[in-house]
């Protein structure tokens with residue numbers, strides 16, 4: 612078991628990559644606290660699935676864009692489990708929209724959720740890890756979009772580049788406390804975030820055709836990589852990033 616006895620916190624874990632990561636961590640022996648925003652039933656289902664694996668779990672409601680939600684999430688996890696060892700910043704949104712008429716509300720909400728939210732959450736988790744004095748691991752879900760653009764993602768790709776950069780700077784700021792910080796850069800993973808976009812068969816086929824491994828990713832493809840970076844197998848890895856894209860990034864021609 613790679614995470615036996617560890618406490619893992621994950622934002623936005625009622626669905627998709629966060630959900631798969633929460634369950635993968637529990638399968639590796641961790642107790643898990645999940646943050647969710649909108650769907651208590653979905654969050655409760657994740658908790659039940661983790662408990663069925665014999666591990667402890669709690670679900671804490673909160674909007675990551677609200678700075679106050681970060682210390683509240685960390686405190687709730689510490690109250691339940693006594694400590695935190697691993698923090699996964701996952702919550703994110705990608706409302707596809709063209710650049711020239713991008714509404715300010717969409718731009719600002721995307722920035723606040725994806726970048727400010729990651730900042731507040733990582734900062735609150737790091738403070739607690741520093742107080743505990745026994746190190747820790749932070750993994751942020753960035754994206755292949757940190758490295759490449761998207762016509763309908765001009766508001767989104769800078770947030771993912773920002774999250775990647777946040778992990779690099781935090782690796783320096785927190786290395787002295789034994790806290791490792793890394794990012795995971797998924798390619799195209801079939802989840803609710805892109806359900807509408809990929810409902811167009813031509814778009815789906817185009818995306819699949821760009822992936823050397825020949826298929827879209829699944830949330831579990833990403834979860835395993837997060838577990839690795841969170842575990843002691845990655846004990847000398849910090850400030851690093853792991854592309855999980857089936858080879859899409861390198862596929863020029």
Ligand SMILES: NC(=O)C1=CN([C@@H]2O[C@H](COP(=O)(O)OP(=O)(O)OC[C@H]3O[C@@H](n4cnc5c(N)ncnc54)[C@H](OP(=O)(O)O)[C@@H]3O)[C@@H](O)[C@H]2O)C=CC1
Nearest residue numbers: 623626627628648649650674675702703754799800802804
């Ligand atoms: N799917 C993909 O192709 C890729 C995804 N990513 C990133 O992976 C992460 C997870 O996305 P994915 O699993 O695909 O998408 P999903 O839409 O399935 O999951 C996103 C989760 O984030 C939660 N969330 C959204 N806004 C907030 C908020 N303000 N506060 C708390 N939670 C929030 C949602 O909660 P609720 O359901 O309660 O609204 C949801 O559970 C995102 O950061 C995304 O950018 C990166 C690269 C590729």
Ligand SMILES: C[C@H](O)[C@@H]1OC(=O)[C@H](O)[C@@H]1O
Nearest residue numbers: 705754756798799804805
């Ligand atoms: C939501 C998109 O399908 C997905 O999000 C990302 O971060 C990837 O780059 C894909 O574009």
